[in-house]
Amino acid sequence: MTVTVAIDCMGGDHGPVVTVPAALDFLHKREDAEVILVGDEKSIRQYLKGVGHPRLRIRHASEVVGMDESPALAIRNKKDSSMRVAIDLVKSGEADACVSAGNTGALMAISRFVLKMLPGIERPAICAVLPTMSGHVHVLDLGANVDCSHEHLLQFGIMGASLVGAVEHKDRPSVGILNIGEEDIKGNEVVKLAAEQLKTSGLNFVGNIEGDGIYKGEADVVVCDGFVGNVALKTSEGLAQMLATFLREEFGRNLLTRVAGLLALPILKHFKQRVDHRRYNGACLLGLKGVVVKSHGSADAFAFCHALERAADTVRNNVLTRIVERIPVLENA
Amino acid sequence: MTVTVAIDCMGGDHGPVVTVPAALDFLHKREDAEVILVGDEKSIRQYLKGVGHPRLRIRHASEVVGMDESPALAIRNKKDSSMRVAIDLVKSGEADACVSAGNTGALMAISRFVLKMLPGIERPAICAVLPTMSGHVHVLDLGANVDCSHEHLLQFGIMGASLVGAVEHKDRPSVGILNIGEEDIKGNEVVKLAAEQLKTSGLNFVGNIEGDGIYKGEADVVVCDGFVGNVALKTSEGLAQMLATFLREEFGRNLLTRVAGLLALPILKHFKQRVDHRRYNGACLLGLKGVVVKSHGSADAFAFCHALERAADTVRNNVLTRIVERIPVLENA
Structure with a gap:
């Protein structure tokens, strides 16, 4: 079976200069894949530099959703945007998936408008993968839902567990809830209620996880409110950037430290590779x-x-399919 | 003027083995300071190892508040605990401040019960200092208040700005609010309302700060809900621990990497010193x-x-005094 991915080539800070070469790499790596490059045909051809590929097609789209554009306006006014056309290709079945580096709010809103939600789910949740001491963890929601009810948190648990179960072939992935203490009595009311529901949900629920537990790998899936999740993710990005800057500064301090840095280079590179956030890029809605x-x-x-x-x-x-199979659990919840 | 600090010597994971030597160091560093060591006299004397100090006194307390003890029970049943006696010393004016590494919930509850709140403030907020690219930042609340109203967030802003203004002699420290986007329309209702109030508060309000903005040093003071703040802090701790472990592992991989590690040791030590969380220990309630x-x-x-x-x-x-002076602002808010 072939997997066809529709790519919003115009989205993101860089557009086709990044998306087109990435698509070619992807085709090279995955022989089961086809891509549809969506966007301004002229720009796309420019970055293809005359290279063709039997598993690559171009679909022209005349508009682009701006990074700061209002989601509502993007839905109403940008029907021929690269983002919209890529999502439409998933709706029509021509593509199996859509990938975009564009405006998150618009991507969520257009996806929801065009594709609709699975029954029993109210809003999409953003689920990303982060590295841990012992492997990696899926965390959701990372910013799609700023005010979550306990039912939402339960849904996140079910969706996250379905994703990890499917992609990592784990029978019963462990699910934790992000909280500010390990004891049952901790946290706000929504989190406490959600924890009670998760306990009886049939999921492999391991209870409260504190912020540091995310990176300790205390669960396969960590669920949280989108506000809290986004803060945790961005705070991590900021801290990692600061530490990397400080490390560079220390090794660049003088001739002696630069020589030591040269000798340590392969080690530092290996370290960097191990925690390279680029390897964790791509959050599922x-x-x-x-x-x-x-x-x-x-x-x-x-x-x-x-x-x-x-x-x-x-x-x-x-x-x-895995999420849909778990949906009866939601209806009984 | 002498500053007298009452030390809960029995609190924390380690008790007097840590608190007593720290007190001696402190007296050595600060000639304007006096300490009252509060706790089991026999234990304290054991760790003093016969060393006396003209600016050191011992106040015996027969009980200890356990790290997992309920705050309500600690208030009711542990009237001769080292924590309670240390706080009582502040109340009576015998000490100017109290420091404890003990149970946070109990420390908050007993402090509030014994010392009472400043007029117009409902609950204590935990304010800690974190390093940033360009210096450091005060963040509050870090876990005392799990459900904050917008008034609470405004109060945090005023208290944080007063603290920074006083301790760092800054006239108008900048205050930001932790949010999930820089635009005004982002975030939940409480944060949006709080941002509006902060704008007209007379503080030097710089608007929304995203998680990474904390470490970029985008404001002198960052206010947030205690739940969010605690998650941000603990997530940072977890990430820093993971990165330190990975770095150690990479340098310990084989003989060659160990040699490179030895050469890089002074640099790595300097780096570690720069971000050493121990230098940032001590959160104000x-x-x-x-x-x-x-x-x-x-x-x-x-x-x-x-x-x-x-x-x-x-x-x-x-x-x-600085906080009290700002309180009229609260009453007009």
Whole structure:
């Protein structure tokens, strides 16, 4: 079976200069994949530099959704935007998944408008992968839902567990809830109620996880309110950037430290590779009737290619079917 | 003027083995300071190892508040605990500040019960200092208040600005609110309302700060809900631990990497020093009629000494008076 990925080539901070080479890399890596490059045909051809590929097609789209554009206006006014056309291709079945590095709010809104939500799910949740001491963890929601009810948190648990179960072939992935203490009595009312529901949900619920537990790998899936999740993610990005800057500064301090830095270079490179956020690029918008993956806006070709691979894996492992199968659990909840 | 600090010697993961040597270091560093060591006299004397000090007194307390003990029970049943007696010393005026590495919930509850809140403030907020690209930032609340109203967030802004203004002699410290986007329309209702109030508060309000903005140093003070703040802090701790572990692992991989590690050791040490969380130990419980500083439970003597210094600085710079002076602003809000 072939997996066809529709790529919003114009989205993100860089557009086709990043998305087109990433698409070619992706085709090279995944022989089961086809891509549809969506966007301004002239720009796309420019970055293809005359290279063709039997598993590559171009679909022209005349508009682009701006990074700061209002989602509502994007739905109403940008019907021929690269983002909209890519999502339409998923709706029509021509593509199995869509990947965009564009405006997150618009991607969520258009996806929801075009593809609709799975029954029992109210809004998409953004689910990303982060590295941990012992492997990695899926965290959701990372910013789609700023005010979550306990039912939403339960839904996140079910969707996250379905995703990890499908993609990593784990029978009963562990699910934790992000909280400010390990004891049952901690946290706000919504989190306490959600924890009670998760306990009886049939999921492999491991209870409260504190912020540091995310990176300790205390659960396969960590659920949280989109506000809290977004803060945790961005705070991590900021801290990692600061530490990287300080490390560079220390090694660049003088001739002696630069020599030591040269000697340590292979080690530092290996370290960097191990925690390279680009390898974790590509967050799934879960709960939609279709596979939509959001790449970081500033992704380079290496990172964007990872988002394409994540989309292909999500399709390949029937994540949507797995979520739908778990939906009766939601109705009984 | 002498600053007298009452030290809960029994609190924290380690008790007097850490708190007593830290107290001696503190006395050595700060000639304007006196300490009252509160706790089991026999244990304290054991760790003093016969060393006396003209600016050191011992106040025996027969009980200890357990790290997992319920705050309500600690108030009711542990009237001769080291924590309670240390706070009582602040109430009676015998000490200017109290420092404890013990149970946070109990410390908050007992402080509030004994010292009472400043007029117009409902609950204490935990305010800690974090390093940034360009210096450091004060963040509050870090876990005292799990459900904040917009009025609470405004109060945090005023208290945080008063603290920074006093301790760092800044006239108009900048205040930001933690949010999930820089635009005004982002975030939940409470945060939006709080941002509106902060705008007209007379503070030097710089608007929304995203998680990464904390470490970029985008404001002197960042206010947030205690749930969000606690998650941000603990997530940072977890990430920093993971990165440190990975770095150690990479340098310990084989003989060659170990040699490179030896050469890079002074650089890595300097790097570590720069971001050493122990130097940032000591969070102020703001809003009380008295200075109470919470040390990390697992603090070592170096870190605990920093918490003692923070307490002395808070007293020395009249932070309470500064907060009280700003309170009319609260009443008009």
